[in-house]
Amino acid sequence: MSTSNVSSAPSMDEIRAVSPALARYTTEGLVGEVWARPELSTRDRCIVTVAALVAKAQTTLQRAYFEKALDNGVTPGELSEIVTHLAFYTGWGNALAAVAPLKAVFDARGVDQDALPAASPTLLPLDEVNESKRATTVQGLFREVAPGVVKYTTDFLFRDLWLRPGLAPRDRSLVTVSALTATTQVAQITFHLNRAMDNGLTKAEASEVFTHIAFYTGWPAVMSALPVVKDVFASRT
C-alpha cells in the first residue's frame, strides 16, 4: 500500500468535463455558500464531512477532506480518533479503508506516531450515574438475546472508546450523529444527539449539521433524520 495507490478526488476541470452544472453547484453552492455559513465553524464542518465520508466508505474524497480538516484546526490526533471511533460505529472495514488515505496525508505532512493518541491513554473520568443508567437499559433489553453485544457495548465502547481523551466528548458525539445520519440509523440519533447537546453542541450548530451533511449524504438521508431531530429539540425546551 503506497501513497500512489490512494485515489484522488476529481479536479474541478474533470468535474466540468462531465457536468458543468455539477461544477457550478460545487463552487457556487456548496463551497461558496454552504461552507461559508456562520452557523457552524469550518472545523466542525470538516469533522461532519470526514465522518460522512468514512461512514459511506468514499475513499476517493477522503484524502482531500483529511487535508482540509488539518488546514482548519482539526489535529492529526483528532483525525486518528475519528477513524478509530468509526470502526465501532460504521464497521471495521470502513475504518480500515480510511487507513491508506489518512496515512498518505500523515506521511506527506511528516506526522509520526508521537503526534497520535496512545493506544492505551489515561481515560477521561466516567459519569457512573449515566453510564449505569445506559447499561441497565441495554441489559434489560438484550441481555438474553445477545450477551456478547451487551458486554462489548460496555467494555469496548462506553468504558473505553468514549473515554479516550484524544477527541472531546462533544466532537465524538458530533462524529457519531454524522455517521448515524449518513447510514440512516435514525432511531439511534435520539440518544447521540442528546449526548452531543449535553456535551456542548448548541441547537443552532446541531441544526446546521443537518444542512451541511445533506450535501454529503444526499437529501433523503437528512429528510429521514429530521423528524427525530425535531423530537430531540422539542424534548429539550
Added chain:
Amino acid sequence: MSTSNVSSAPSMDEIRAVSPALARYTTEGLVGEVWARPELSTRDRCIVTVAALVAKAQTTLQRAYFEKALDNGVTPGELSEIVTHLAFYTGWGNALAAVAPLKAVFDARGVDQDALPAASPTLLPLDEVNESKRATTVQGLFREVAPGVVKYTTDFLFRDLWLRPGLAPRDRSLVTVSALTATTQVAQITFHLNRAMDNGLTKAEASEVFTHIAFYTGWPAVMSALPVVKDVFASRT
C-alpha cells in the same frame, strides 16, 4: 486521474472463473430474460441501472453501463444530468465518484462540453401551485428544526435542479425513485413515484422498474419498497 485508473467490470470469463452459476444467472437470467422483457424499454432500464450504480457508488460497473446507456438512446447530456441529480439525492461523494468513469466514456467517444447541458440553462417553467404546496408542507415540518435544509430544498432542488431541461421530468423522477430504492429510503418513494407517474411513467413501467432494479439493489431493498409502491398504486386508481 487518467482513463487507465478507471476500474472495469469483470469479463464473463472472469465471472465464470469464480462462479459458473453467477455467469449463468447473468447471461441467461439477467441479460437474456430480464433485460429483454417488453414492460420497460432498454433505454429506461439503462437509466434505472445507472441510477442504482451511482446510488451504491459501484464504480467498477459504471463505465460499462454508461456505455450501454449511450448505445441505447440515453444522451451524453442526460447522463451528465443524472450524475448531477444524484449529487443531491445520494450525496456529493457518489456523484464525484462517477466523474472518472463517465469522463473515460466521454473521452473515448469524443463527447466534449458543447454536447453537455450548460451550467445555468433556461429553466423549465415552474408549477407554482404544486411547488407552493410542497414548500408549505416542508416548511411546516422543519422550518424551526433545520431552516438551512428547508431553504436549499427550495433554492437548489425544486427551483433549480428539478427545472433543468437536460433531463425530462419523467426521467428525473425515474432516477430519483431508483436511487431511493437502492438506498432504502422507502418513505420518500411515495412523493417521487407519484411525481414520476404524474409526469408520464405508466403503472406497468413503474412495476417493471422494481422487477429490474431488484437485480441491482438486491431483493431485500425491493421487498422493502413494494408496500409503499402498492399504496401509491392503490391511491391512484
Added chain:
Amino acid sequence: MSTSNVSSAPSMDEIRAVSPALARYTTEGLVGEVWARPELSTRDRCIVTVAALVAKAQTTLQRAYFEKALDNGVTPGELSEIVTHLAFYTGWGNALAAVAPLKAVFDARGVDQDALPAASPTLLPLDEVNESKRATTVQGLFREVAPGVVKYTTDFLFRDLWLRPGLAPRDRSLVTVSALTATTQVAQITFHLNRAMDNGLTKAEASEVFTHIAFYTGWPAVMSALPVVKDVFASRT
C-alpha cells in the same frame, strides 16, 4: 483485471501509523478476544464476515478474508456460492465487485473450475409445503404490484438458488441473515433467521452472529437488528 489490481488490506503497521488505538482494538479486542469466543466456530465467523464484506462492497478487505475462510474450513465451492447468493441478496454489483478479489485467491491457490459448483447442478429436493406457503403469501401481497418480482422470487430464488447443493441451507441462511444485518434490512431478518434456525443454527450461535458482526457492520446496524432477533427467539420458545 489482474491480480495486482486487487487492493489489499492495510498491514498492522499501516494501521498503527494512523491509529495505535485501532491497532490495539484489532489485535487485542477483535482478533484476540472476539474471534476466539467459543460460541461460534471460526468457520462460521469467516462466513459471517465474508457476507458482511460483500454486502458492504468492502473489496479492500475481501481478499484477506477469502484467504482466512479457506484456511478455516470454508471450501472454494462454498465461497463461490456465497458470492452468487449475495448477487440476489445485495445486488449484482456487490457480487461482481467480489469477483476480482476471489479470483486472485483462487488463482494463487490453483483453484480451477473443476473445484467449483456447476452452473446447473442437480438441485436439493424442494420442501413443497413451505415453499407453497411462502409463494402464496408473496403473491397475495405483490402479484398486482410487481408480478415480475413475484415471478423471479419463485423461479430464480426459491426454486433455484436456495436449492443449489454447493452451500448447506443452514449456511445459506447464515449468509442471508448476515447480509440483511449489514444492510439494515431489518424486517426480513424474521423470515431468514427462523429459516436459519429451522436448518440447524442454534440460538447460541445466532446470538453470537450478532456479537461478531457488530464489529464489521458497526454497532448501530446490530442495535437495529436486535429487537427483531429478540422477537424471533421469543416466538420459538
